[in-house]
Amino acid sequence: MNNYLLRGIGVLATVGALSLLAFSLPSGGEARGDGGDDRMPRLTHAAWQQECASCHLAYPPAMLPRASWRRIMGGLDRHFGEDASLDPATQADILGFLEANAADSGNSRMGSRVMQGMDLHHPPLRITETRWFVRKHDEVPHAAWSRKSVGSAANCAACHRQADAGAFDDDTVRIPK
Ligand code: HEC
Ligand code: HEC
Structure with missing residues (x-):
């Protein structure tokens, strides 16, 4: 494998890991256990x-x-x-x-x-x-x-x-x- 290809794979792997991380982080209002005293858990019903x-x-x-x-x-x-x-x-x-x-x-x-x-x-x-x-x-x-x-x-x-x-x-x- 040449150098470019290796570097390419490295970049792709990093991007992949970062987006996985982004998806596993809670986004927006947390469903349970609110962030602070004054921020309510976001509820829908x-x-x-x-x-x-x-x-x-x-x-x-x-x-x-x-x-x-x-x-x-x-x-x-x-x-x-x-x-x-x-x-x-x-x-x-x-x-x-x-x-x-x-x-x-x-x-x-x-x-x-x-x-x-x-x-x-x-x-x-x-x-x-x-x-x-x-x-x-x-x-x-x-x-x-x-x-x-x-x-x-x-x-x-x-x-x-x-x-x-x-x-x-x-x-x-x-x-x-
Ligand atoms: C006349 C204006 C006014 C109205 C109406 C009002 N509030 Fe407040 N509220 C305030 C002010 C001013 C504070 C103080 C903010 C501070 O000191 O951080 C406060 C503080 C709060 C806090 C605490 C926030 C913190 O940072 O600790 C909560 C929770 C809250 N109000 C909920 C309510 C709810 C629920 C209602 C309606 C049932 C309501 N308020 C009606 C003006 C109002
Ligand atoms: C037809 C209009 C109407 C509907 C629909 C309604 N409410 Fe109310 N509600 C009121 C009025 C009027 C007040 C008194 C507001 C005031 O004192 O300024 C009130 C007050 C309240 C209060 C007390 C607020 C406070 O701390 O002073 C609660 C709690 C409440 N409603 C819950 C509910 C719930 C739960 C529902 C749905 C099942 C509901 N309401 C549907 C008209 C309504």
């Missing part, structure tokens, strides 16, 4: 995305414990002043998904933080009522919550510009005027 993201953000399951999701899904006909009821099969499907990824499912680091100081005897109906949420937002000026551009604390996306993609870090947050 057809019914959840269709039914729970029409009026507001599809709130990350890891932000409430299973008991909370059970309460919420059990009262969709009286959901914060709205009728968000679903057929029983869809309701059960979504609840299963929420429970599997809930704060106390052990599936995310954010979930473990959310569980710190959680009172499971009184599972909250709102993320915004959890101690975790209040603690994370103690620097937000009181008046900001009721600003017209925000509306309510539940309107995460008003400040967290990439909340839809599961990003709640300080790089993507801005309180609107």
Whole structure:
């Protein structure tokens, strides 16, 4: 074999190894075990995305414990002043998904933080009522919550510009005027 051919094979082998490496590295959002406190594992679930993201953000399951999701899904006909009821099969499907990824499912680091100081005897109906949420937002000026551009604390996306993609870090947050 001549020198060129050998070198050629060497290059090809290196490229091959590199692309294998690239494929074996996790790309984009990691499915389980999120990267940090504020980056949610990227989750997809057809019914959840269709039914729970029409009026507001599809709130990350890891932000409430299973008991909370059970309460919420059990009262969709009286959901914060709205009728968000679903057929029983869809309701059960979504609840299963929420429970599997809930704060106390052990599936995310954010979930473990959310569980710190959680009172499971009184599972909250709102993320915004959890101690975790209040603690994370103690620097937000009181008046900001009721600003017209925000509306309510539940309107995460008003400040967290990439909340839809599961990003709640300080790089993507801005309180609107
Ligand atoms: C018909 C509209 C509608 C649909 C559909 C809907 N919601 Fe809501 N949801 C609301 C409203 C209104 C609020 C109260 C928002 C506020 O306080 O500003 C709310 C609030 C919430 C909150 C509390 C937010 C917080 O921390 O304050 C959770 C959790 C929630 N919804 C979950 C769900 C889930 C899960 C589904 C899908 C099964 C769903 N919602 C579908 C209208 C809806
Ligand atoms: C009025 C604006 C506003 C709204 C609405 C809001 N947040 Fe925040 N959020 C902030 C600010 C400001 C911070 C602090 C950022 C920092 O200090 O890094 C923050 C911090 C956070 C953090 C912690 C990020 C970190 O780096 O530790 C999480 C998670 C979070 N918010 C989730 C939510 C969720 C979920 C909702 C809706 C239920 C929400 N926020 C609604 C402004 C808001």
